[in-house]
Amino acid sequence: MTVVGVVKAKQSLPARIAARAGGGALRVFLVLVGLFWLMPTVGLLLSSLRSPSDIASTGWWKLFSEPSQLTFHNYSTLLDNSTITDSLLSTVVITVPATVLVVVIGSFAGYAFAWMDFPGRDWWFMVVVSLLVVPVQVALVPVAKLFGEIGIFETTVGVITFHVAFGLPFAIFLLRNFFAEIPRELLEAARLDGAGEVRLFTRVVLPLGGPAIASLGIFQFLWVWNDMLVALIFADSKHPPITVALQQQVRQFGNNIDVLAPGAFVSMVIPLAVFFAFQRQFVSGVMAGAVK
Secondary structure: OOHHHHHHHHOOHHHHHHHHOOOHHHHHHHHHHHHHHHHHHHHHHHHHOOOHHHHHHOOOOHHHHOHHHOOOHHHHHHHHOHHHHHHHHHHHHHHHHHHHHHHHHHHHHHHHHHHOOOOOHHHHHHHHHHHHHOOHHHHHHHHHHHHHHHOOOOOHHHHHHHHHHHHHHHHHHHHHHHHHOOOHHHHHHHHHOOOOHHHHHHHHHHHHOHHHHHHHHHHHHHHHHHOOHHHHHHOOOOOOOHHHHHHHHHHHOOOOHHHHHHHHHHHHHHHHHHHHHOHHHHHHHHHHHHHO
C-alpha cells in the first residue's frame, strides 16, 4: 500500500466528507449564502429607485418585470432634504476624527507597550485589557453627567471623545500584540544605525504594521459610522448623524419612504466603499494575525 493509501485509510469518515465537500458543491453553497445575505441590500437599492406609490402597491421584485418603474426622483428628493444632507456631513465630521485619533493614539500606545520599558508597563496593559469588557451601556449615564458638567454634552466634540475613549482599549490591545511580533533583531539593527524611538517608530514599525493599522481603521470607521446609541444621546439634536436623522424621519414621517430608502442606502454605501478601498490591507492584516 502506498503512503497516500495509508493516509486515506487513516482518515475518518467526517474528514473524507469535509475533503470532498471542499470542491464545487461548497463553492455553490457559499455563493447561494452570499446572494441570500445580499438580498436585503438589493431590495433596499431597488426600493430607492421606485416611486412611493409603486412601493406601497407592490414589492421591489416587481421592478424586474416592469423596468418602467425605475426612477431617480427619490435621490433628487434626498438631495433637496437639508436634514439628510446635513446629517451626512455631521456623520463625516464625527467619524473621520474619531477614526484618525484612535489609530494615531493607539499606534503610539501599542508601540510603547510593545517595545518601551517604563514603570508598571504590564500592569497598565492589564488595565487596558480589562477596559475591553466594559459595555458601552454602563458608561452612558455617568459620562453624560460628566460631559454636562464640562460643557460638551450634545456636541460633536462629546461624541468624538466618547468614541475615542471606547475605541482605544481595543486599538491598543490589537496594535500592541501586532507590534510585539516584529523581530527584535530588526529593531536592534535600526538602533545600532543610530535610529531613535521616533525614527524607529515611523520608519520601521509603522510600515510593518500597516495591515494591522488599516484593519483597525476600517473597524473603527464602521463602528462610528453605523453607531446610533451614542449619537442619539450625545450628539447635537440640531445636527444629528445620519443614523439619528433617519430614525427621526421614520418617527415624524412614517410614509416618507422616498427619502428613507435612498438615505438608508447612501448611509450604507459609504462605509462599504471605505471597506473595499482598504480591502487588501484588511485581508493582509487578518492573515498576518492568523499566521502569527
